[in-house]
Amino acid sequence: MGKMRDVTDIKYIVNKIARTNAEKASVEFMNRKSAEKVRGFHKSFPEYKVTPLHSLDELSKRLRVGAIWVKDESYRFGLNAFKVLGGSYAVGKYLAEQLNLDISELSFEKLRSKEVKEQLGSITFVTATDGNHGRGIAWAAEQLGQKSVVYMPKGSSEIRLNNIRNEGAEAYITDLNYDDTVRLASQKAEENGWVLVQDTAWSGYEKIPTWIMQGYGTILDEAMEQIAEAGVERPTHVFLQAGVGSFAGSMLGYLVGKYGDERPITVIVEPDKADCLYQSMLVGDGNPHAVTGDLNTVMAGLACGEPSTTSWEVLKDYAEVFVSCPDYVASRGMRILASPLGSDPQVISGESGAVGLGLVSLLAENKMLNEMKTSLRLNQDSKILIISTEGDTDPENFRKVVWDGAYPSAW
Structure with a gap:
């Protein structure tokens, strides 16, 4: 295999903010009644179809985990993304x-x-x-x-x-x-x-961002049904990519509302050039903090420097780990999904959609990340859900990564 890639530029922090259940943010906005209204509205669209949940059995064997599911939002309403x-x-x-x-x-x-x-x-x-x-x-x-x-x-x-x-x-x-x-x-x-x-909330502008977060709930409502149909109660781990945090907050709010303390371990993944949630956790005062600059990352959908106030409250109270990832992590994920093992299906995943899978692959195969892997309790019994939030919404950049090896993750 040769020399192992130096991955010390992947940073993580375990959530140590301790609050009682009474103090934690409410997730009532993602309750069962809300999910039914959202799903009902989306079902009224002529274009509505449940998007695929791919089971990557061969990849799971290679990475020595129990299961990997990828919810493929590139099929959503013919628009190639979940938004x-x-x-x-x-x-x-x-x-x-x-x-x-x-x-x-x-x-x-x-x-x-x-x-x-x-x-x-x-x-x-x-x-x-x-x-x-x-x-x-x-x-x-x-x-x-x-x-x-x-x-x-x-x-x-x-x-x-x-x-x-x-x-x-x-x-x-x-x-x-x-x-x-x-x-x-x-x-x-x-x-x-x-x-x-x-989808970014700030003081005085929370209602519409909350509606947007509720709208995303259809993704997990479908996915949990699909996983149950496969004979599994629920995943043990969910990796959620984050920009301002509205998507991640929505997904986590749904999981907390549905499973409570029995919910999956949730990992929040951001690009290192726009890691406002990770940096906010690093400060550790419980408040959201912005990062500034050009926010130049291949993960264009996650290139956001200021956390959404509504989603921040959910993420800081319920997410277990926050990870800051260089661009090669997302690019590795794109290439793995585009070049499947054995009978695994091919998934065309864009830069923001693939970063979670890229991280999972590195956690499994690079010993430098063993400490993080242990913190996440990733092992042969882990059942991991990844949500590929977009397809090749920028086809030229997709080919640069998948065909030409941009942002290499070679060992």
Whole structure:
């Protein structure tokens, strides 16, 4: 095998914030009733189908773990990523409020009816995005006969920009980093009377981000059903990638609500150039802390420097471990999924979707990470869930990684 790769640049911290159950953040927003409403709304879409849960049996044997499942969100609504679940639900909830109705009374078809559109008038939704969230908002707005404006941070992919425009939105790449682009979108909403639909929460802006988090719940609601159908009660470990933390907070909130203290061990994974959650845990005062700069990482969907306040409360109280990963971890995961072993299915996973699997593979095969592996209690009985949140949403970069070996993880 040769010399082992130096992986000391993968950093982790075990959550040692001790709070009583009474002090911990509420996860009622992800309760069973909420999950049923969300799933019901998504089921009303003509495009709705349960996305695949792949069992990587051969890889599990190689990595000496009990099971590895990959939930493949590249199939979601034909948009190649999961983000549309949160964006569409938030848009639906906003429109339901304007109609003074509960969303459970409204199907997607009813919301895009001529009668409802005449009643609501013209609404413009605005957001900031690296690509996937903006495309989801653009798609939902277009489907419902409304308008959307999308701002993207500097360095964003032209392909992702064009995909958003193809869904009917006005879309622009700014010369700002992600967090400043969010501020720009918020400013434009105030100036123009638009509706900001952002998955980042801050003081005074929590309702819509919470709706977005609820919308993501369909992913785990499906996955837990699929795992149960395979004859397994639940996974022992879930690896969740994080940007501002809304996706991770949503998934963890669902798991806490469903399983309580019996929930899987949850590992939060971030790019080292945008590891605001890891750094916040490192400070250890219980507050969220931002990281600044260009946030330059191949994991574009996770290139966020400021934690969402709503999700931070959930993550700091319930996640077991936070990990800061260099880009080669995600790239390794992409290559493993694209080149499966034996009869394992191929999974086309983008940069942000593959980082959890890349980390699992290194934990299993690189002895320098044995301390972290022990902390996570990873062993031959571990049953691991990975959520591949996107496909090749930037095909050119996907080929650079998978074909040309960009960001190498060679030993």
